[in-house]
Amino acid sequence: MKRRIAIALGAVLLAWAAVPALAGGKWPKGDAAAAKPLIAEQCIKCHAVPGFPTDRIQPAVKAPPFAVIAADEAKYSDAVLRAFLRQPHYPMKGFAMSKRDIANILAFLHSLRK
Numbered sequence: 218m219k220r221r222i223a224i225a226l227g228a229v230l231l232a233w234a235a236v237p238a239l240a241g242g243k244w245p246k247g248d249a250a251a252a253k254p255l256i257a258e259q260c261i262k263c264h265a266v267p268g269f270p271t272d273r274i275q276p277a278v279k280a281p282p283f284a285v286i287a288a289d290e291a292k293y294s295d296a297v298l299r300a301f302l303r304q305p306h307y308p309m310k311g312f313a314m315s316k317r318d319i320a321n322i323l324a325f326l327h328s329l330r331k
């Protein structure tokens with residue numbers, strides 16, 4: 218009986234430990250202001266971003282405006298965005314974001330929700 222409890226407890230602890238690992242490990246706390254240089258340099262080439270001049274050198278690509286991404290929390294949850302931004306997305310080439318960059322971008326998107 219005691220052994221069963223120990224096994225059950227072990228399973229619970231294992232599951233507990235696996236959750237952050239599946240979520241991609243620890244994420245730094247994002248800073249919305251720190252995301253701005255990266256947004257100005259990269260994202261506005263294709264995305265419309267509130268508070269930034271519309272650069273959009275590639276208006277033909279169908280990049281969703283950041284306001285739309287920020288507003289749709291169901292579709293663009295933090296987990297979805299983190300997973301998506303870990304990979305450079307078409308048609309962006311040769312550009313990958315660090316976890317800190319991604320955390321900052323997420324903080325920026327959150328700031329648009331207010």
Ligand code: HEC
Nearest residue numbers: 255259260262263278279280281286301306307308309322
């Ligand atoms: C070269 C053009 C280009 C640049 C630069 C670019 N994006 Fe995108 N982005 C796109 C396109 C096109 C889509 C739509 C892709 C799709 O639907 O598969 C997209 C989609 C997204 C999405 C939504 C993902 C989804 O699941 O629909 C996010 C979030 C995003 N971009 C963030 C960023 C951020 C943050 C930057 C700046 C660091 C950035 N993008 C720079 C073209 C670009």
